[in-house]
Amino acid sequence: MxxxxxxxxxxxxxxxILETIDSVLQQTFADFEVIIVDDGSQDSxxxxxxxxxxxxxxxxxxxxxxxxxxxxxxFAEAKGxxxxxxxxxxxxxxxxxxxxxxxLEANPQAAVAYSWTNCIDEAGxxxxxxxxxxxxxxxxxELLLSDVLENGSTPLIRREALxxxxxFDESLAAAQDWDLYLRLAANYQFVAVPSPQxxxxxxxxSMSSNVLRLESASLQVIEKAFTQAPAALQYLKKPSLxxxxxxxxFKALEGSPQRQQGLTAARFIWQAVVxxxxxxxxxxxxKVLFKIAVxxxxxxxxxxxxxxxxxxxxxxxxxxxxxxxxTNDANWSLD
Numbered sequence: 001m002x003x004x005x006x007x008x009x010x011x012x013x014x015x016x017i018l019e020t021i022d023s024v025l026q027q028t029f030a031d032f033e034v035i036i037v038d039d040g041s042q043d044s045x046x047x048x049x050x051x052x053x054x055x056x057x058x059x060x061x062x063x064x065x066x067x068x069x070x071x072x073x074x075f076a077e078a079k080g081x082x083x084x085x086x087x088x089x090x091x092x093x094x095x096x097x098x099x100x101x102x103x104l105e106a107n108p109q110a111a112v113a114y115s116w117t118n119c120i121d122e123a124g125x126x127x128x129x130x131x132x133x134x135x136x137x138x139x140x141x142e143l144l145l146s147d148v149l150e151n152g153s154t155p156l157i158r159r160e161a162l163x164x165x166x167x168f169d170e171s172l173a174a175a176q177d178w179d180l181y182l183r184l185a186a187n188y189q190f191v192a193v194p195s196p197q198x199x200x201x202x203x204x205x206s207m208s209s210n211v212l213r214l215e216s217a218s219l220q221v222i223e224k225a226f227t228q229a230p231a232a233l234q235y236l237k238k239p240s241l242x243x244x245x246x247x248x249x250f251k252a253l254e255g256s257p258q259r260q261q262g263l264t265a266a267r268f269i270w271q272a273v274v275x276x277x278x279x280x281x282x283x284x285x286x287k288v289l290f291k292i293a294v295x296x297x298x299x300x301x302x303x304x305x306x307x308x309x310x311x312x313x314x315x316x317x318x319x320x321x322x323x324x325x326x327t328n329d330a331n332w333s334l335d
Contacts, residue, residue, distance in 0.1 A: 001079050001080070002031055002032050002033040002056070002079060002080050003031045003032065003080055003081055003082060003101075004029070004031065004032040004033075004080045004081070004082045004083075004084060004097060004101070004156070005032065005033050005035060005074075005075075005078035005079060005080030005082070005083050005084070005159075006024050006032055006033070006034045006035065006084045006085075006086055006097075007035045007037065007071055007074030007075060007078060007083065007084070007085050007086070008020065008021070008024075008034065008035070008036045008037065008074075008085075008086050008087070008088055009037045009039055009067045009070030009071050009074065009085075009087070009088065010036055010037065010038050010039060010041060010045050010049065010070075010088040011038075011039040011040065011041050011045070011064065011067070011070075011088070012041045012042055012043045012045060013041065013043075013045045013088035013089060014041075014043040014044045014045045014048055015089075016088060016089040016201065017036075017045055017048055017049060017088050017089075018048060018052075019091065019124070020086060020087075020088050020089060020090060020091060021034065021036070021049070021052065021057070023086075023091040023092045023093075023094075023199075024086065024092060025054060025056075026094050027092070027094055027095075027096065027097045027098065028094050028095050028097075028098045029097040029098040029101060032056060032080065032097065033056050033057075033058060033078070033079060033080060034054075034056055034057045034058070035058050035060065035074045035077055035078060036049045036057065036058070036059045036060065037060045037061075037062065037070040037071070037073050037074045038059065038060065038061040038062070039062060039064050039065060039066065039067065039069075039070045040061075040062060040063045040064030040065070045088075046059070046061055058077065060073065060074070060077065066170070067087075067176075068168040068169070068170045068172065068176045069170050071085055071152075071167070071168050072167045072168055072170065075162065075167055078159070080159065081158070081159050082101065082104070082156050082157065082158060082159060083156070083157045083158075083159055083162050084097065084100075084155070084156045084157070085152050085153065085155070086153045087151070087152060087153050087201075089201040089203065090151070090153040090198065090199060090200050090201055091120070091124075091198075091199040091201070092153070092197060092198060092199070093195075093196070093197045093198075093199070095195075095197065096115060096197040096198065097156065099115065099193045099195065099197065100113035100114070100115060100155075100156040100193055100197075101113075101156065103191045103192075103193050104156065104158070104191065106191075107136075107189070107191045109189050110136075110137075110188070110189040110190055110191040111157060111158045111160075111161035111184060111187075111188035111189065111190075112155050112156070112157050112158070112161070112181070112184055112185075112188060112189075112190045112191070113155065113156045113190070113191050113192075113193060114149045114154045114155045114156070114190065114191075114192055114193065115154055115192075115193040115195055115196070115197035115198055116130055116131075116132045116133075116134075116192075116193070116194065116195060116196040116197065116198070117130035117131075117132075117150045117151060117153075117154060117196060117198040117199075117200050118130055118196040118198070118199055118200070119199075119200050119201075119202050120199045120200070120201050120202070121201070121202060121203075122201065122202075122203045124199075124201070127202055129196065130150050130196065130198075130200070131148070131150060132194075132196065133148045133192075134192035134194045135148055135190065135192060136189075136190060136191050136192055137189050137190070137191075138185075138189060139185050139189070139190045140182075140185040140186055140229075140233075141233055141236060143178070143181055143182050143185045144182065144225055144226070144229060144233060144236045144237075144240055145236055145239055145240050145243055146240070146243040146244070146247070147175075147177065147178040147181065149177070149178075149181055150200070151177060151198065151200050152176070152177040153198050153200065154197075154198045155181070157184070158188075161184060161187070161188050162184075164187070165180070165183040165184055165187065166183070167180070168180055172217050172220060172221065173213050173216065173217050174210070174213050174214045174216075174217035174218070175214065175217040175218045175220070175221045176217075178218070178221050179221045179224070179225075182221070182225045186228070186229075202254075211248055211251045211252050211264060211268075212264070214248065214251065215244075215248055215268075218244045218248070219244075222237070222240055222241065222244065226240075238275045238276065239275070239276060241271070241275040242271075242272050242275035242276035242279070245268045245269070245271040245272035245275065246268075246269075246272045246279075248268040249265050249268040249269045249272060249288065252264045252265035252268055253265050253288075253291055253292070253295075256300060256304060257291075257294065257295040257298075257300055257303040257304055257307060258295065258300055259295060259296055259300075261295055262291075262292050262293075262294075262295030262296035263296060265288075265291075265292050265295070266292050266296070269285075269288055269289070269292065273285075290310075291307060294306050294307055
């Protein structure tokens with residue numbers, strides 16, 4: 001029986017699935033099984049993965065039901081003592097599993113190990129670094145403020161802990177990873193591996209690009225989490241809302257400028273300010289409002305020219321992504 005079970009949900013992933021699987025097969029730690037859950041793909045994903053001849057791979061196929069259902073289905077078939085999830089377009093560096101297992105062995109009280117993330121584009125080229133945040137031990141308060149793990153491809157989780165919290169909430173349309181991490185953090189300790197070992201692919205078709213769905217689901221997660229959180233942590237709710245709306249602003253400003261994106265970003269940044277008025281003192285707010293105004297007022301092509309020439313937002317994440325409230329910081333800061 002394998003020590004680690006790697007679960008890969010896949011839907012219409014023919015362009016990336018082989019590279020994703022290869023990043024698992026190239027791990028320096030080799031005692032694992034890979035469970036690929038085809039979620040009713042309409043392209044050649046199922047044919048591609050079924051043709052791979054590696055005894056460690058197991059391929060399951062179901063009618064389309066969504067990534068959360070696929071992850072839970074994979075977990076139901078998993079045999080490993082440790083569980084890792086990997087999206088079908090993301091990649092791992094070769095030392096990911098080995099380093100996370102070592103972290104859990106060195107911290108037996110921890111149930112979750114996670115690594116830092118860097119972002120790649122659709123072609124697999126480096127796009128930007130992630131937040132690179134490390135919180136260890138009791139991380140519940142920090143996770144109430146924001147998803148410091150950033151995505152669903154980063155953690156290695158002890159099987160008994162994942163089973164105890166009940167897996168992924170299939171009722172959520174997005175932000176399911178954050179919800180799972182919150183439920184784990186309420187009961188177990190985490191340990192960070194301070195190294196970028198997850199390559200998160202940013203694509204125009206990614207679920208996170210649908211900011212309105214992400215907003216709705218994130219608000220559900222926040223309401224659910226603070227309904228269950230102790231009274232001593234209720235003061236974190238407004239900062240949590242400020243953080244998520246700052247992130248949503250960043251998401252709305254990604255990509256080529258469109259008027260509707262600008263209007264959505266304006267609503268998001270307003271909510272961020274409402275929940276954390278000290279944002280008004282942040283100099284970066286002027287740059288954010290400048291881009292929003294350009295996107296709303298100018299036609300898309302002209303807006304793109306103006307923003308490119310201004311050079312203000314060559315990397316929006318550098319300006320908004322690091323603006324977050326932590327439990328030790330009452331004001332907005334650029335880390």
